[in-house]
Amino acid sequence: MNNMRLTLKSRPEGRLGPEHFDRVEEDLGPLADGKARIRVLYVSLDPAMRGWVSASTDSYLPPVPLGDTMRSLGVGVVEDSKSDAYKPGDWVTGMTGWTQFLDVGPGELSVVPQVASLEDYIGILGLPGATAWYGLVVEGEAKEGQTLCVTGAAGSVGSLVGQIGKALGLRVIGIAGTQEKCDWLVNDLSFDAALNYRTDDLDKGLKEFAPGGIDLHFENVGGDPFNAALKNMAPFGRMIFCGFISVYNGEATATPPEMTAIVRKRLTLKGYVMTDHFDKFPAIFQELGKLMMEGKLKYRLDVTTGLENAPTAFNKLFDGTNKGKLAVKVADL
Amino acid sequence: MNNMRLTLKSRPEGRLGPEHFDRVEEDLGPLADGKARIRVLYVSLDPAMRGWVSASTDSYLPPVPLGDTMRSLGVGVVEDSKSDAYKPGDWVTGMTGWTQFLDVGPGELSVVPQVASLEDYIGILGLPGATAWYGLVVEGEAKEGQTLCVTGAAGSVGSLVGQIGKALGLRVIGIAGTQEKCDWLVNDLSFDAALNYRTDDLDKGLKEFAPGGIDLHFENVGGDPFNAALKNMAPFGRMIFCGFISVYNGEATATPPEMTAIVRKRLTLKGYVMTDHFDKFPAIFQELGKLMMEGKLKYRLDVTTGLENAPTAFNKLFDGTNKGKLAVKVADL
Numbered sequence: 001m002n003n004m005r006l007t008l009k010s011r012p013e014g015r016l017g018p019e020h021f022d023r024v025e026e027d028l029g030p031l032a033d034g035k036a037r038i039r040v041l042y043v044s045l046d047p048a049m050r051g052w053v054s055a056s057t058d059s060y061l062p063p064v065p066l067g068d069t070m071r072s073l074g075v076g077v078v079e080d081s082k083s084d085a086y087k088p089g090d091w092v093t094g095m096t097g098w099t100q101f102l103d104v105g106p107g108e109l110s111v112v113p114q115v116a117s118l119e120d121y122i123g124i125l126g127l128p129g130a131t132a133w134y135g136l137v138v139e140g141e142a143k144e145g146q147t148l149c150v151t152g153a154a155g156s157v158g159s160l161v162g163q164i165g166k167a168l169g170l171r172v173i174g175i176a177g178t179q180e181k182c183d184w185l186v187n188d189l190s191f192d193a194a195l196n197y198r199t200d201d202l203d204k205g206l207k208e209f210a211p212g213g214i215d216l217h218f219e220n221v222g223g224d225p226f227n228a229a230l231k232n233m234a235p236f237g238r239m240i241f242c243g244f245i246s247v248y249n250g251e252a253t254a255t256p257p258e259m260t261a262i263v264r265k266r267l268t269l270k271g272y273v274m275t276d277h278f279d280k281f282p283a284i285f286q287e288l289g290k291l292m293m294e295g296k297l298k299y300r301l302d303v304t305t306g307l308e309n310a311p312t313a314f315n316k317l318f319d320g321t322n323k324g325k326l327a328v329k330v331a332d333l
Numbered sequence: 334m335n336n337m338r339l340t341l342k343s344r345p346e347g348r349l350g351p352e353h354f355d356r357v358e359e360d361l362g363p364l365a366d367g368k369a370r371i372r373v374l375y376v377s378l379d380p381a382m383r384g385w386v387s388a389s390t391d392s393y394l395p396p397v398p399l400g401d402t403m404r405s406l407g408v409g410v411v412e413d414s415k416s417d418a419y420k421p422g423d424w425v426t427g428m429t430g431w432t433q434f435l436d437v438g439p440g441e442l443s444v445v446p447q448v449a450s451l452e453d454y455i456g457i458l459g460l461p462g463a464t465a466w467y468g469l470v471v472e473g474e475a476k477e478g479q480t481l482c483v484t485g486a487a488g489s490v491g492s493l494v495g496q497i498g499k500a501l502g503l504r505v506i507g508i509a510g511t512q513e514k515c516d517w518l519v520n521d522l523s524f525d526a527a528l529n530y531r532t533d534d535l536d537k538g539l540k541e542f543a544p545g546g547i548d549l550h551f552e553n554v555g556g557d558p559f560n561a562a563l564k565n566m567a568p569f570g571r572m573i574f575c576g577f578i579s580v581y582n583g584e585a586t587a588t589p590p591e592m593t594a595i596v597r598k599r600l601t602l603k604g605y606v607m608t609d610h611f612d613k614f615p616a617i618f619q620e621l622g623k624l625m626m627e628g629k630l631k632y633r634l635d636v637t638t639g640l641e642n643a644p645t646a647f648n649k650l651f652d653g654t655n656k657g658k659l660a661v662k663v664a665d666l
Contacts, residue, residue, distance in 0.1 A: 261604075262602060263606065268604075
């Protein structure tokens with residue numbers, strides 16, 4: 001059986017591109033006892049992956065070694081199994097990597113129930129959904145009636161943060177980077193308001209929306225949108241840090257944030273990494289499943305076809321040109 | 334009876350100076366029923382006062398109105414009383430302001446027991462002591478065996494943070510601005526190590542002292558020392574924000590902090606203002622009193638004599654030329 005996978009050839013200084021990967025074609029050989037062979041259907045493209053290819057050992061996961069298959073989340077189907085943990089036709093999720101096929105042992109990937117669409121398992125019922133719920137509800141301690149601001153609001157996590165916030169009775173303002181995204185947030189996702197950080201005066205817009213300040217802020221971006229939110233926090237507010245996509249490529253840093261606000265307003269800032277909390281996923285997916293059935297969570301995927309296109313598609317995250325959750329379709333079910 | 338007080342004439346752009354105050358000489362007249370007349374003995378000079386004279390209404394206390402007596406903490410003695418709450422000879426602490434005398438009603442100032450020296454009530458048993466204990470133990474959740482870093486380590490709060498940390502069994506490194514201060518921290522206060530931010534490589538020094546990272550950081554200064562600490566935090570560490578003296582005068586901002594560390598290391602950053610927690614002072618002073626009796630808290634005052642010298646003396650805080658807690662002696666007991 002022939003496989004193709006992309007391995008990390010070199011570490012990018014700035015943006016990731018096809019030049020940083022080798023394309024490996026190989027024959028997989030027979031399946032070993034105790035293993036299952038997975039055909040990958042989608043791989044997920046997430047901002048955090050930019051960190052995984054840097055040499056820094058100062059992060060929550062070790063760097064992807066040079067020569068290894070690129071690490072990524074994905075969903076697949078069991079093609080063949082010599083393990084009791086998997087049976088042919090099972091859907092599986094987890095760290096598949098950028099490969100068409102992989103052989104796994106028990107516990108390496110999770111079998112998911114076929115009660116939602118396959119695509120839901122890289123979105124609402126995948127890492128983005130879990131990240132949004134955990135950050136907003138557990139770390140953020142979201143409460144009905146609060147004012148919530150979210151940056152990267154049209155992204156895979158941000159769009160869910162805002163919708164979960166609305167479902168829980170918060171007032172929600174989103175910050176995004178195009179008018180189309182802002183319109184989508186307000187018209188389709190029922191955000192109370194949206195600001196375009198490329199064209200709107202964020203400070204003015206936030207003051208108008210939240211004259212008493214932001215109670216809870218969810219940060220995906222960093223830079224100027226973060227600074228504007230910090231300036232407009234309510235006393236004793238919470239700022240939850242999910243990501244800082246604006247600086248992942250080592251591009252010019254923004255104006256320094258006005259850190260004294262943390263003291264003056266007695267703020268709590270908290271960073272988290274969802275891969276620390278895999279044990280919480282089942283309970284979170286129960287909650288998200290309820291909201292899905294009530295029609296309260298809309299989601300859109302931005303799909304590129306063909307694993308070989310993953311490195312190029314990845315940069316849509318940093319251009320802000322993706323419309324919804326970015327994924328690569330590796331094969332049909 | 335003649336009084337002299339300093340009232341706020343104008344708001345400083347940069348540093349505070351004598352030019353921003355009017356000297357008011359007045360006859361106090363007879364004491365009203367229900368009031369006590371306080372003779373102020375010391376007024377405290379604290380970094381937070383720089384914020385109190387700015388026009389911003391975005392802080393935890395309203396700005397001092399132009400024409401009002403400058404707000405400050407102080408200690409005094411009851412000179413005369415027509416109130417059941419105070420009797421002549423009582424020592425009192427609280428917001429006296431920059432005045433030689435003031436008349437107060439019940440609850441405006443606190444009567445303190447005369448079991449320590451008068452000077453202790455503007456230091457260990459005053460706002461600095463309460464601030465140090467609350468920030469380190471309550472907000473910081475300090476635990477035996479942790480590695481603690483404190484900036485402004487030779488200051489009125491920082492020197493107590495480090496000593497309380499040592500008493501609770503933490504390893505303590507202090508960051509200060511002169512070699513004399515660093516020597517004092519290590520030789521007299523038993524800090525495990527000290528770094529001079531003007532001459533030492535902070536990143537290198539912190540890595541040597543805490544190869545596994547800083548568990549708990551106490552911030553008084555901001556700027557480069559903060560950035561170095563952020564870079565060297567341990568996963569799941571806590572950073573407690575008491576103050577940012579480096580930016581209070583609106584001087585040039587430092588290099589932006591590497592905020593992605595908050596996510597990568599899942600940090601919690603928390604700001605607090607001790608004037609929110611007056612109810613906790615008695616319990617905290619019990620604890621601090623015990624440590625004082627065990628000889629575990631050393632403290633030094635830097636006293637300027639004469640209320641009229643308060644505006645000039647204040648800037649020693651920002652030059653870093655004060656040696657210990659800065660105070661102005663207004664009168665002898």
